[in-house]
Amino acid sequence: MSIRGPVWHPFTQHATASAPVLTARGEGAFLVTAEGRRIFDAISSWWVITHGHCHPRIVAAIQAQAEKLDQVIFAGFTHEPAERLARLLLGVAPRGLSHVFFSDSGSTAVEVGMKMALGYFRNRGEARTRVVALEHAYHGDTIGTMSAGARGIFNQPYAPLLFDVLRIPYPSASGSASASPSPSASASASAAPLTATSSEAQQKTVDALEAACRRGDVAALVVEPLLLGAGGMLVYSPRVLRALKDVCERHGVLFVADEVLTGWGRTGTLFACEQANVEPDILCMAKGLTGGTLPLAATLCRPEIFDAHYSPDRSRAFFHSSSYTANPIACAAAVANLEVWATEPVRERIAKLVSMQSERLEPFRDDPRFESVRQIGTVAALDIKARDPGYLADMGPFLYAFFMSRDVLLRPLGNTVYLMPPYGSTGEDLDRAYEAIREAVDAIAAVRGDAAWDPR
Numbered sequence: 088m089s090i091r092g093p094v095w096h097p098f099t100q101h102a103t104a105s106a107p108v109l110t111a112r113g114e115g116a117f118l119v120t121a122e123g124r125r126i127f128d129a130i131s132s133w134w135v136i137t138h139g140h141c142h143p144r145i146v147a148a149i150q151a152q153a154e155k156l157d158q159v160i161f162a163g164f165t166h167e168p169a170e171r172l173a174r175l176l177l178g179v180a181p182r183g184l185s186h187v188f189f190s191d192s193g194s195t196a197v198e199v200g201m202k203m204a205l206g207y208f209r210n211r212g213e214a215r216t217r218v219v220a221l222e223h224a225y226h227g228d229t230i231g232t233m234s235a236g237a238r239g240i241f242n243q244p245y246a247p248l249l250f251d252v253l254r255i256p257y258p259s260a261s262g263s264a265s266a267s268p269s270p271s272a273s274a275s276a277s278a279a280p281l282t283a284t285s286s287e288a289q290q291k292t293v294d295a296l297e298a299a300c301r302r303g304d305v306a307a308l309v310v311e312p313l314l315l316g317a318g319g320m321l322v323y324s325p326r327v328l329r330a331l332k333d334v335c336e337r338h339g340v341l342f343v344a345d346e347v348l349t350g351w352g353r354t355g356t357l358f359a360c361e362q363a364n365v366e367p368d369i370l371c372m373a374k375g376l377t378g379g380t381l382p383l384a385a386t387l388c389r390p391e392i393f394d395a396h397y398s399p400d401r402s403r404a405f406f407h408s409s410s411y412t413a414n415p416i417a418c419a420a421a422v423a424n425l426e427v428w429a430t431e432p433v434r435e436r437i438a439k440l441v442s443m444q445s446e447r448l449e450p451f452r453d454d455p456r457f458e459s460v461r462q463i464g465t466v467a468a469l470d471i472k473a474r475d476p477g478y479l480a481d482m483g484p485f486l487y488a489f490f491m492s493r494d495v496l497l498r499p500l501g502n503t504v505y506l507m508p509p510y511g512s513t514g515e516d517l518d519r520a521y522e523a524i525r526e527a528v529d530a531i532a533a534v535r536g537d538a539a540w541d542p543r
């Protein structure tokens with residue numbers, strides 16, 4: 088098995104991977120191959136598709152915009168889709184945000200967020216240049232966002248280029264891995280203060296941020312709210328998020344919410360920060376911003392951050408751009424996405440998916456071959472007990488191939504299997520995915536002749 092064609096695929100070892108699937112169409116929750124195989128897209132094609140593939144309203148908006156204005160330099164020019172989109176985003180985002188900076192991927196959205204934070208303090212004449220980030224974080228694959236992300240096999244070769252960040256521990260203990268199936272259940276926990284009854288791990292995280300902030304040189308905390316995605320689908324409590332924001336507020340440190348994964352309904356609410364009553368200073372979004380159809384990202388900020396760059400002195404401008412900043416077709420797709428949210432029962436679909444996921448996860452809680460069965464909103468995850476659970480363990484590729492043989496796209500992170508399906512997925516679609524997980528674990532035992540998990 089190897090891939091020898093001219094195309095170099097992401098996060099793919101070409102020497103061991105099997106041929107990529109030639110995909111012809113996307114239809115709702117399904118990918119349709121050139122031969123007509125229908126594959127359930129149980130990870131929303133790397134977490135981007137929200138309503139389903141090729142939503143007609145979004146497709147129509149793309150077609151209409153492509154005939155009018157395809158691309159325009161975004162310095163010195165603007166256009167209706169971007170102006171409209173900015174206004175709509177500020178209307179749905181957490182309060183306090185006033186300006187929208189467009190870019191084209193989740194990585195650039197976060198990179199822009201960190202640059203905004205550093206520019207803010209520099210233009211105010213404050214020597215704050217440090218970023219704080221969580222253990223197991225993932226913020227993208229640019230040099231800046233890899234620096235904020237956890238260090239490991241993904242970025243080891245580039246370590247000499249990465250800048251140091253202050254790392255605070257993941258709040259791993261009680262509650263963090265439990266289900267929070269309903270958005271309202273999570274939201275109700277959010278207002279509670281972090282009390283002495285909270286776990287030690289949670290307190291350790293908050294204390295570590297407090298200690299980092301006391302140094303006086305911290306510009307920003309960059310954080311994936313409530314769910315660390317690529318770091319292992321690790322869930323933590325809204326109370327911790329709220330407590331982290333409180334620490335930032337006390338020390339004048341900017342709170343940068345990376346909602347690239349969690350935004351657009353994945354965790355049950357439009358943005359995960361809502362569940363913790365957190366109003367971030369900077370909010371980064373991408374993926375589901377266009378319903379997942381086109382690459383577009385936005386970094387929203389509070390007025391003070393914009394104002395710190397607003398000056399007769401041209402050297403204080405915000406120096407960031409990419410050629411496709413605010414591409415009109417992508418902006419039109421995002422406007423159409425917001426119209427879908429406004430006019431279709433998206434929240435009801437999400438609520439249904441949340442409960443369908445939790446029903447199907449339930450039996451796995453009593454299955455000794457699994458651990459850390461967890462859910463937040465529409466996202467479900469479970470770990471297969473393994474002797475060698477790392478990302479490079481054989482189990483990941485075995486599972487991927489097994490699921491594909493059942494026409495289910497699931498791409499485990501090592502021994503962590505997660506499901507993040509589009510919101511229109513049906514109970515039958517989910518049944519197929521969960522059945523495949525059960526069968527895969529049976530197959531692991533059969534293939535290896537012993538249990539692949541610790542009998543503990």
Ligand SMILES: Cc1ncc(COP(=O)(O)O)c(C=O)c1O
Binds near residue numbers: 192225228311345347
């Ligand atoms: C939380 C988070 N931030 C940033 C990114 C990077 O986004 P992109 O792959 O669009 O650059 C991702 C991608 O998965 C992500 O999950």
